[in-house]
Amino acid sequence: MVDNATPAIILVEPQLGENIGTAARAMMNCGLSDLRLVEPRDGWPSEPAVAASSGAERILEDARLYGSTAAALEGLHRVYATTARPRDMNKPVLGPREAGPAMRRAEAAGERNGILFGKESKGLHNDDIVLAGTIIEARLNPAHTSLNLAQAVLLVGWEWWMAGPVETPAAEPEATVEKGDAPALQTDLLNMFEHLEGALDEAGHFFPAEKRPVMARNLRNIFHRANLTDSEVRGLRGVIESLVRRPRRRR
Amino acid sequence: MVDNATPAIILVEPQLGENIGTAARAMMNCGLSDLRLVEPRDGWPSEPAVAASSGAERILEDARLYGSTAAALEGLHRVYATTARPRDMNKPVLGPREAGPAMRRAEAAGERNGILFGKESKGLHNDDIVLAGTIIEARLNPAHTSLNLAQAVLLVGWEWWMAGPVETPAAEPEATVEKGDAPALQTDLLNMFEHLEGALDEAGHFFPAEKRPVMARNLRNIFHRANLTDSEVRGLRGVIESLVRRPRRRR
Numbered sequence: 001m002v003d004n005a006t007p008a009i010i011l012v013e014p015q016l017g018e019n020i021g022t023a024a025r026a027m028m029n030c031g032l033s034d035l036r037l038v039e040p041r042d043g044w045p046s047e048p049a050v051a052a053s054s055g056a057e058r059i060l061e062d063a064r065l066y067g068s069t070a071a072a073l074e075g076l077h078r079v080y081a082t083t084a085r086p087r088d089m090n091k092p093v094l095g096p097r098e099a100g101p102a103m104r105r106a107e108a109a110g111e112r113n114g115i116l117f118g119k120e121s122k123g124l125h126n127d128d129i130v131l132a133g134t135i136i137e138a139r140l141n142p143a144h145t146s147l148n149l150a151q152a153v154l155l156v157g158w159e160w161w162m163a164g165p166v167e168t169p170a171a172e173p174e175a176t177v178e179k180g181d182a183p184a185l186q187t188d189l190l191n192m193f194e195h196l197e198g199a200l201d202e203a204g205h206f207f208p209a210e211k212r213p214v215m216a217r218n219l220r221n222i223f224h225r226a227n228l229t230d231s232e233v234r235g236l237r238g239v240i241e242s243l244v245r246r247p248r249r250r251r
Numbered sequence: 252m253v254d255n256a257t258p259a260i261i262l263v264e265p266q267l268g269e270n271i272g273t274a275a276r277a278m279m280n281c282g283l284s285d286l287r288l289v290e291p292r293d294g295w296p297s298e299p300a301v302a303a304s305s306g307a308e309r310i311l312e313d314a315r316l317y318g319s320t321a322a323a324l325e326g327l328h329r330v331y332a333t334t335a336r337p338r339d340m341n342k343p344v345l346g347p348r349e350a351g352p353a354m355r356r357a358e359a360a361g362e363r364n365g366i367l368f369g370k371e372s373k374g375l376h377n378d379d380i381v382l383a384g385t386i387i388e389a390r391l392n393p394a395h396t397s398l399n400l401a402q403a404v405l406l407v408g409w410e411w412w413m414a415g416p417v418e419t420p421a422a423e424p425e426a427t428v429e430k431g432d433a434p435a436l437q438t439d440l441l442n443m444f445e446h447l448e449g450a451l452d453e454a455g456h457f458f459p460a461e462k463r464p465v466m467a468r469n470l471r472n473i474f475h476r477a478n479l480t481d482s483e484v485r486g487l488r489g490v491i492e493s494l495v496r497r498p499r500r501r502r
Contacts, residue, residue: 022399022402025395025399025402026399026402028392028394028395029391029392029395029396029397029398029402030391030392031391031392054397054399055395055397056395097413140280140281140282140412141279141280141281141282141412143279144276144279144280144306144307145280146280146305146306147280148273148276148277148305148401150399150402151273151276151277151280151401151402151405154402154405154406155405155409158406158409161391161392162348
């Protein structure tokens with residue numbers, strides 16, 4: 001049975017069924033159960049996954065399949081992206097040891113965490129990392145930082161497990177949620193981005209066109225970092241709406 | 252190149268070459284290089300091991316092969332046995348998080364550590380665990396404590412890596428080595444046991460005969476716990492010698 005309080009493990013385009021199976025086994029070891037798969041290369045369900053899961057078949061049976069990373073964020077409040085090397089992204093970077101307690105504190109505040117893991121060959125796309133508020137990077141042997149997929153799941157799971165439940169969320173600089181206001185769901189945030197970027201497209205904001213991806217990414221990173229609440233997202237959508245309706249000035 | 256200061260990873264009768272390869276990769280991630288193999292089931296060298304090692308081929312090339320667990324302890328001063336469940340052994344038990352700093356302190360004192368990992372299907376034999384002074388047991392999800400072999404190597408390696416080098420060995424209750432006296436090598440300790448048990452065999456000490464294994468094991472555990480120094484082992488061998496030479500009283 002999927003435990004909806006524990007972090008979701010989101011494997012983005014995993015290539016080998018076997019690695020999905022060993023990842024499920026590592027999840028089981030660490031008391032995790034919510035497995036989400038984004039476009040596994042060899043299809044789903046997978047015989048090699050079951051063969052490698054060694055007692056964690058239940059997690060595979062309960063796994064949910066998604067057509068995009070964004071869709072796989074349903075029901076989550078905080079998203080972490082795992083990377084083996086520093087990426088040029090303006091986001092906070094935690095080691096697994098710091099990420100464990102951070103996720104526990106978010107849980108104590110009623111928020112759900114999800115952790116993105118990229119494909120075996122190259123890790124996460126930058127477009128996936130943009131979806132995350134925080135990067136998790138294990139500072140391993142600099143000569144060999146690339147972890148096997150299931151090993152990465154184990155390290156992050158182990159540190160979450162070892163952090164143990166916390167009674168109350170500690171006051172964190174990042175915890176900007178006021179009393180009575182719920183943290184924003186990631187899917188609502190993504191809808192807001194699309195709203196905003198659609199409006200900016202119409203306004204001819206993204207110029208030259210080839211700079212659109214990086215301009216949009218930088219914009220999204222700002223809002224990810226802000227840890228928006230539910231009502232803030234609604235407020236911002238109202239702001240976008242108002243700006244769009246305002247008569248445009250000629251350039 | 253094998254780094255002789257870092258912990259040796261000793262895989263006892265590993266069954267799948269692939270797991271040896273992923274274990275080597277995990278070692279490389281954590282800055283470990285001394286891999287020792289005791290009777291790998293499918294022989295050595297192993298094609299599946301190389302295929303799974305993903306950049307850690309060098310560790311596999313440098314791996315040393317042994318015919319027994321005892322032989323694989325050459326050059327080591329402290330031996331740790333990894334287990335997934337509590338064993339009925341009178342030995343200190345550490346979690347990986349405590350074992351990491353303990354190994355670092357031993358290194359700072361000039362001692363070499365080795366960690367035993369059992370075969371995939373059942374873990375270590377009790378006879379192998381007897382060879383260790385300390386047990387490492389990861390307290391994972393009680394419903395599913397059994398880790399994949401390479402995952403176990405990663406957890407212990409990760410905690411060693413995260414503990415970081417220590418400048419000076421901290422005063423530990425277990426550190427009984429006096430100034431100027433080196434810690435005993437495990438192979439010298441094993442020779443002493445054989446000397447002692449041979450003498451006890453001749454004296455008819457092990458009675459009834461079927462209790463010999465457990466009686467010998469309990470005896471060995473006492474000396475393992477004592478963390479003997481080099482000169483203490485030599486002293487004890489003298490004691491055994493003297494007792495053997497002493498005219499025996501009739502029973």
